[in-house]
Amino acid sequence: MMPVPVPFLDLPAEYRRLKAEIDAAIQRVLDRGQFVLGPEGQALEQEIAAFCQAAHGVGVASGTDALELALRALEIGPGDEVITTAFSFIATAEAIVAVGATPVFADIDLDTYTLDPAAVHAAITPRTKALIPVHLYGHPCRMDELLAIARQRRLKVIEDCAQAFGAQITARRVGSFGDAGCLSFYPTKNLGGYGDGGMVVTRDAALAERLRLLRHHGDRGRYDHQLIGRNSRLDELQAAILRVKLRHVDAGNQARRRHAGQYAQLLTRAGVAELAHLPGELPGHHHIYHLYTLRLEQRARIQPALAEQGIVTAVHYPTTLPSQPALAPFITARPGGYPNAEAAARTCLSLPLYPELSTDQLSAVVDSLARLLRA
Ligand SMILES: Cc1ncc(COP(=O)(O)O)c(C=O)c1O
Secondary structure, eight states: OOOOOBOSOOHHHHHHHHHHHHHHHHHHHHHHTOOBSSHHHHHHHHHHHHHTTOSEEEEESOHHHHHHHHHHHTTOOTTOEEEEESSSOTHHHHHHHHTTOEEEEEOBOTTTSSBOHHHHHHHOOTTEEEEEOBOGGGOOOOHHHHHHHHHHHTOEEEEEOTTOTTOEETTEETTSSSSEEEEEOOTTSSSOOSSOOEEEEESOHHHHHHHHHHTBTTBSSSSOBOSOOOBOOOBHHHHHHHHHHHHHHHHHHHHHHHHHHHHHHHHHHTTOHHHHTOOOOOTTEEOOOSSEEEEOTTHHHHHHHHHHTTBOOBOSOSSOGGGOGGGGGGOOOOTTOOHHHHHHHHHEEEEOOOTTOOHHHHHHHHHHHHHHHHO
16 A cells, blocks of 8 residues: 655645635735835734734744844843743744843753743843743743743743744733744744744834834834834735735644644554653643654654655754754853753654644554554
8 A cells, every 4th residue: 555645744735725815915915016014014913913912013024033123122132141941943042142142041841842930940140131931832831930930030021932823821822921922924834924924022012113113224214213223024925925824823723733632642542652752731721733743762763764654754853952053152051951951852753733634644644653663
């Protein structure tokens, strides 16, 4: 029997499903002829702010820029320390370095792969100014505990929501907890465009205004430059496409949750759940499964064997942030290291998961993985 091919992602399948709406949105922008800072971007900012339960949205060129500009708008810079997770995509740490501040890493817990509040507490110094919790893989951080620490120590909180668009704690969306929430619209994200893009959401009107200046050369209008900013704008084609996709994002996230439930059920039925350390969800936390990531001691054997059967998996991430060569000049090593982040980096493996994943594909992944784990 021919194996069922299972790509890691299937963006063309999503386009086929939304083609009529997306084509119409693109045509509308082409007919209007306004491509940067126009009505689509403004409408998207309002729609996303409402979705994220934040008062304001400011579109920018990427999730990386969202983080960097949020730090700048909060006046975090040289001499300041910013605590973040030892286990994330490098952009989280790059943004801190880009504003001249010092990244300080804290370990994660292995239930959520997000910041361990006790490790954050231990990392605070008199120079700590801000905290960047990352809702990794789509699971919200333990925000109650992190916000309590931030309040007590008067720290700014910038949520990195790049992987968690639509995730919630009880009825509250991520991005609405901190001073600013940073979104990425990179094509593979749960709300992804057809190019790069990002946004900062915030309840703070003055911060939003500062971000609007920073993303557009500090210009208040008609060449009236109030501060040194740069060009980090979200273009109209991306905004129009994202407005279409926003209407479908909750349904997509529900489909991801259904598939995650099915993975858990089938892997448990196959008797390999404990060997695979399945991802879970803290009570009251609504995981949107941007990634379905397991931990496998035998990843080095299993990943290529899955690939031989046409099943594409990925490693997010093979290296902790403190071990990245690019960050070495900016950090001081902490005694004890980051044991949980290191365990995750050594063993994590993300399975294919996207709304269009079929039952046959999902079963094929489970069958192959269970066979390999038992071997
Ligand atoms: C956790 C995290 N933070 C930040 C980013 C940066 O987003 P972008 O690629 O849009 O710059 C990404 C995505 O790639 C991410 O996964």
